[in-house]
Amino acid sequence: MADIWLSLFEISVSVGLLVIVLIALTPFLNQRYAAKWKCLIWIFLSVRLLVPFRVGNVQFIMDALSQTKPQTVHESEETYADAAADAAVPARRIVVEIPAQMTDPIAAQSGQDNPDISILDIAVFIWMIGSLAFLLVHLISYSCYKRQVIRNGKRIEDAHILSQMLELKRELKIRRTIRAIEYDEAESPMILGFLKPVLLLPAEQYSSEELFFILKHEMVHLKRGDVYVKLLFVTANAVHWFNPLIWLMQKEAVVDIELSCDERVTQGASYAVRKAYTETLLSMLHKRCVRRTALSTQFYGGKKIMKKRFKNILMKNRKKNGICILLCVVIATIGCGTLVGCSVAKKDTETGKLQTEGTGNASDPFGKEEDLTEPISVLHDSGESPVLDDTTMLTFFKEGEEEQKEAVLAAGDGYSIYLPRNEWEPSGPDLWRTAANEQVRLWITHFIGESMESADQALEEMGYVTEENAHKRKEEGDLIFYAGLKEFEDDVWGIFYCYPTDAQEGWGRELPVIAETFAVSAKTDGVNSVPFDPSAEYLADQDCQEIQDMVDQFAKAYFDGNADAIRKFLVNTYEGEIDTYQSTGKISDFTVKGLSDTDEKKIEHGTYTASLEFKDSNQEDMFHYLTFLLSRQGDSWKIQSYGLEG
Template identity: 25%
Template sequence: MEQFLQDVFLAVLNMSITAGYAILFVLLARLLLRKASKIFSYCLWGVVLFRLISPVSFSFAWSFFGFMKKDTMEHIPAGIGMMAQPQVDLGVGYVSQVVTSSLPGATPMASANPLQIIIFVASLVWVLGFISLLAYSLISYGLLKRKVSQAILLRDNIWECHSIRSPFVLGFLKPMIYLPPGFSEGEKSYILKHEEIHIRRYDYLIKPLAYFVLCLHWFNPLVWLSFILMTKDMEMSCDEQVLKEMGQGIKQDYSRSLLALALSHRMMVGSPLAFGESSVKSRIKNVLNYKRPTFWGILAGAAGILILSLGLISNPENSQSAMANLTITGSSQESQKEPSPGAQTQKIAQLIEDNLQTIMSSPGQSSNPDDYIKAHDMAYESILKYGGENALLYVLAQFEAGNAEGLRGQILMRLGKELLGVRNNVSDETLSPQEWYSRLQIRREVSLPDFAYQGNDSVAQLVYQTEVQKHKGRQGGFCVVAPHIFTSYREDGKLKVFVTTFAQSYRLYDNVLSEEGGGIIPAAITYREGPAGNYTLESYEQAKDGAYFASSIREYCVMPGSGKKIEGLAEEILSHYGDYSDIIKLQRENLTEHLQRHNRSRVFLHQSHYQKPTELIPIT
């Protein structure tokens, strides 16, 4: 539940950031449309509503979010709490750098990282705010329903109520119009027409939906501003429709009716889910200045709204997706160093060159390339993040063309080393960029299967197969696991095994291993025994992260059939988690055995260290 709450909060936060930019665009468009019919401004808020409730969209070359250079709007990654160096991308480089630099990194071996705790607390505050606002609206709606319970039916869906001071629409399935007494026949006709138009346009459903979305994004001041302005545009566009249907000759009388309502304090409604009238000054001014739009004016306005909407609901195309057909292949240095110039596109070249110019722009007085990279780390990370293998092709092509000298060459060499990773065979850090490139022999990946248990223990055989299937890399490579089996129980045709497993995925490049991801996870694995003595996996219960780590282990330390608690087992698992050197040793032994079984000798493990030379640790 804790993880689900945090995931929902981060999803809402990402949508709120994207919608914030959309709101700014709409505010600018609203200024440009100030003399146009208000129905256009009102329609534009639908774009904001879409961005506030939809976590996904489609990619489009002319998206107004092109400055973000990404085809998803995940500004804050879902797993940011577990990142050693958390990164956010808020669309504005300087702001992203400031926020990123202030985020605490993950703490190794900790049951909960600082950023995890911050996100959890923030998600609790968010959900409490959401519930509070929602509760306020429902309570006020209930009180208003109670207040109009003594209303008198005039005709159709029109009611008169002595206990209210403002006319409004109330209801979702069958909306009713409620009027206080005392209106003249002329005023009543205008008010009824106005409210009938609201009902006809389904505004009585749109406004509650907008308020619900406001409750979700209550922490974003731009969303509050949008709700206020959307309501204002809704009312003014409705006023214009009244003039359109009843004739512009009623302008003076209609304006006087609005003014009379305001002076008698009859413009407020006590529930955000009911329809009252507001913004009287702006509405009167808009009514008096209203001119019926021409056909061509309506056509031009509709075309403009369509273009704006398309640009704001779409995500930008990712330059990397446009280059998906480019890969590094071949077995020799020459074939890997000579990417076809025709395969390079202007888009990927522009991405790299623009960011290179930014990196090399300052600090001009320094001769250390690292100072330039640190000063513009977001530009540097953009090349790595959005360029990928295609950026590597371009970097290697620059060396091949002799266009990698001086500061530019130093930065390109660092990019090449990071993009290659373990595939870089050159370990000498004193070489110049061209010397590094001349010695470069890109390591080729060697395909190996996942680790397979060779022992005779049937329970261990089951556990190894399950853990490999559970943890093997989804992006290639091979998986090696090392489980510590605490105990197992059989009951009601079930077998339940309690383990803590060290699982690690690797990729092998020539004779060098790269660690691709792994972890140490306690779990309870339940199998059901078949009639032929075979076993099928029934459930895999994994220890939860953070504050629920210990309690989740205690929850699954029960018998497989009866659910009876197993005394002392949870404490044994937790004690082992404080010192799991045995499975670290076993994992290394399993890795060595696996490599030897597949005739891989003189293999080294590639380990990189922050601001320290790369280390190659012998395995076989």
């Protein structure tokens, strides 16, 4: 038992150092990474705290096994093996560097024969009592509270609450049965119970919005098994109750569970919805909030914690995938154990040498180690210029899982880029879109004669904002746009892409990887690039500008009721009536559709369709669309027909 305690003590110290680093980095991690990654880190560290096995033990066990002899050996060899085993005992004590006084038996105070008890044995006994007391306090508190809830609580039969719960269970794909109980003494909503979970609600009046957020919050806890995670944290804290850093870790981990749950509840939600969610949390704060049991998902938090949750919920910055941080912690944990093991082995070796000096025995198996490490050779390429292959494999990380796709080389005018096979199709010059979702698009712009500064300024005028990673970002409606600039000699190229806001964990992870494959003047002769129809005709930039100006002037005449001014924008063969807008409302919110970078802009049979979106104050709850069928007449564009929709 003493050996187990010493192993746990050593692990407690090494993990405690990592906890200090992680807590010091908490502001940075919360700003850049989703809270679920910190939760996974705490779970890993908690499991490590409960496994009393040091990395350094591996070499010791292998060495001991290699020195074990079959029972058929000669008596002299058995004697030697016993001597070697005896030599190992003090070596392991030196590993932990305990004072010799702690292992010496305490002198008996009476003349009776008493078993030898050392200070170390007493320390181990105190540790065991403390761990058991810690666990019993929490388990008894949990059992008493749950018994009280079952005895005095009232089963909820409200149809609205039950239907809301059923709908959320389907949404979150929860199969477990859960009872809903109203309890007057409950301080906040929570999930209680391990085998038969109970949703506990205080006897309060909730609005429909508050009820939705409360139920979804607790259902997310249930879906992820957070009560079991908290039990893991409490158990780790019980085993390492003597280490204040582990207490601090548990406290931080519980906060991160709530932050992660908040992020899941508000995932893909608008700013208004997230703000409403914080108001629900605030209403819970104003009610009585006294912590009852750690083994529940109690909707609890002091003012500082709630302020931290509000900030995290309302944060607009896009959170990054934290798999790298998790891997770094795993490696650091293993590294700490390895360093301790190496230090232990060195001390053991020195001790063994001291013990064998003057005895004439130079064959002590524990007094000597072989250096089994070999230099690792690093291969370098020959320095030749790389030639782009017609296919490659792209690797994406989505929800922490690796996904690979085969990509083909798409060749453009002076550049190339890899696109996943059978997923993308050309939609115009230097423009591609996905077959699965037409809102997901990627396009290349060559800023001819522009510098990086002027191209950057042009993007700012278009509404792009520079992020920390130097990428440009903007949002328009339900779409997120990204832009990256690359300079090659005297040329500046822009790589643009967009995707829906609710596709962050899908296209938001895939498109940046695709954009990184962009290369200028790649050798593309004979490659199987994505096909592009050279016979198709598309609007050029000057066409878009001409149509934009014409629609603006037409709109002024159309809404002013000036039929004569309208006629000059029509084709010569126009035979219909010249309609003008008939309304007393105020016209606003003009937007020309069909001319943006994300539109296909393909000319079909010599005609092109565009539309003017606007609002009428008499009908503010809807948009109207004035649609134009355009055709080229001579060197300019004219309106072949037009009509009002909406």
